[in-house]
Amino acid sequence: MKLLVTGGAGFIGSHFIRYWLKRHPEDEITNLDLLTYAGNLENLKDVQDNKNYKFVKGDICDRDFVFDLVRDADLVVHFAAESHVDRSIIDPSAFIRTNVLGTQTLLDAVKEFGKRIHHVSTDEVFGALKPEDPAFDENTPYDPRSPYSASKAASDHLVRAYYHTYGIKMTISNCSNNYGSYMFPEKMLPLFISNLMEGKKVPVYGDGQQVRDWIHVLDHARGIDFVLQKGKIGETYCLGGNSELANLDVTKTLLKLMDKDESSIEFVKDRPGHDRRYAIDFSKAKNELGWEPEMKFEDGLKEMIDWYKQNQDWVERCKSGEYQKYYNKQYGS
Ligand code: NAD
Ligand code: TYD
Numbered sequence: 001m002k003l004l005v006t007g008g009a010g011f012i013g014s015h016f017i018r019y020w021l022k023r024h025p026e027d028e029i030t031n032l033d034l035l036t037y038a039g040n041l042e043n044l045k046d047v048q049d050n051k052n053y054k055f056v057k058g059d060i061c062d063r064d065f066v067f068d069l070v071r072d073a074d075l076v077v078h079f080a081a082e083s084h085v086d087r088s089i090i091d092p093s094a095f096i097r098t099n100v101l102g103t104q105t106l107l108d109a110v111k112e113f114g115k116r117i118h119h120v121s122t123d124e125v126f127g128a129l130k131p132e133d134p135a136f137d138e139n140t141p142y143d144p145r146s147p148y149s150a151s152k153a154a155s156d157h158l159v160r161a162y163y164h165t166y167g168i169k170m171t172i173s174n175c176s177n178n179y180g181s182y183m184f185p186e187k188m189l190p191l192f193i194s195n196l197m198e199g200k201k202v203p204v205y206g207d208g209q210q211v212r213d214w215i216h217v218l219d220h221a222r223g224i225d226f227v228l229q230k231g232k233i234g235e236t237y238c239l240g241g242n243s244e245l246a247n248l249d250v251t252k253t254l255l256k257l258m259d260k261d262e263s264s265i266e267f268v269k270d271r272p273g274h275d276r277r278y279a280i281d282f283s284k285a286k287n288e289l290g291w292e293p294e295m296k297f298e299d300g301l302k303e304m305i306d307w308y309k310q311n312q313d314w315v316e317r318c319k320s321g322e323y324q325k326y327y328n329k330q331y332g333s
Pocket of ligand 1: 006007008009010011012013032033034035036037038039040058059060061078079080081082083084098102120121122123152174175176177178179184
């Protein structure tokens with residue numbers, strides 16, 4: 001089988017490609033990625049010479065280019081996106097372009113050539129939960145509240161609209177917060193780890209009582225594999241990590257694992273419109289696909305910290321250039 005993976009040079013896409021080449025060595029993968037600030041071919045160094053792997057640089061909004069690649073594939077696995085909420089608050093434009101128009105361009109190509117697409121989405125499309133609310137599942141109404149989640153919600157709606165209107169072959173997964181190696185250091189966990197490695201404080205937004213459900217990135221990659229092998233066309237699957245934690249508790253665990261104390265915490269101004277709680281009920285994926293997350297949060301976090309310690313040069317290269325300007329604007333230098 002020939003897979004076209006979009007956004008494969010990013011955090012989750014690169015793990016998915018490495019996972020897939022190992023599990024399905026007979027398959028061929030083309031990785032289409034624009035190499036924005038978040039895309040990094042270093043993430044795939046260990047597979048770059050695999051004869052079944054090919055990289056092409058390009059934009060998912062570039063229609064002719066996308067049509068040529070989709071024509072040649074059996075299956076599209078769509079990760080490419082602008083993915084950071086804080087950046088979407090500063091400027092939503094790139095989020096609308098890539099996440100909405102880019103997805104529509106891929107859908108047009110999928111429709112034209114009768115291919116299958118799996119759309120990788122987020123639990124953030126469902127909005128924010130109160131402490132007493134049940135976790136999100138596939139029947140939770142959409143209520144996105146940041147420009148990022150609104151753009152992802154729009155893309156999910158388009159994928160379903162193309163299924164109902166044109167009969168395209170599609171599946172969607174809505175996953176909770178991922179963590180693991182190769183995660184760009186603008187997101188909370190790698191930012192905090194890299195700050196602590198440099199002896200800096202960690203900026204906790206607001207009161208730190210916002211809750212996220214953390215899933216190891218390889219559990220997510222395996223979940224997508226299960227959807228691709230066993231999922232039903234037209235269906236959505238919620239994938240979660242069974243690991244609901246408040247940001248402050250995550251921070252305290254991190255401090256403990258990195259031999260730091262709470263004087264390293266700095267409470268900073270809250271994110272505007274900050275969603276209070278996300279949580280996923282993954283019963284459908286468990287009952288229908290036989291998937292459930294395997295990694296325990298503290299074990300995965302230890303592994304992640306070790307990787308960042310051993311790959312400080314990777315972190316430094318991510319932080320040079322454009323990211324430095326973003327960081328200074330967001331947190332002060
Ligand atoms: P990321 O920001 O690390 O990577 C995104 C990749 O997409 C980068 O390699 C970038 O170069 C590429 N890209 C951006 N715009 C492009 C364009 N116009 N054309 C081609 N390539 C482009 O993101 P991630 O964290 O790996 O997330 C991957 C997907 O998973 C996204 O769709 C995201 O919404 C979804 N998701 C992420 C999380 C999470 O916790 N990170 C959770 C659930 C779902
Ligand atoms: P993030 O990694 O940006 O993921 P998302 O917003 O998609 O959930 O943030 C995870 C949580 O950490 C979120 O509640 C915001 C919070 N956060 C901080 O407290 N400080 C920070 O510097 C960042 C980047 C995030």
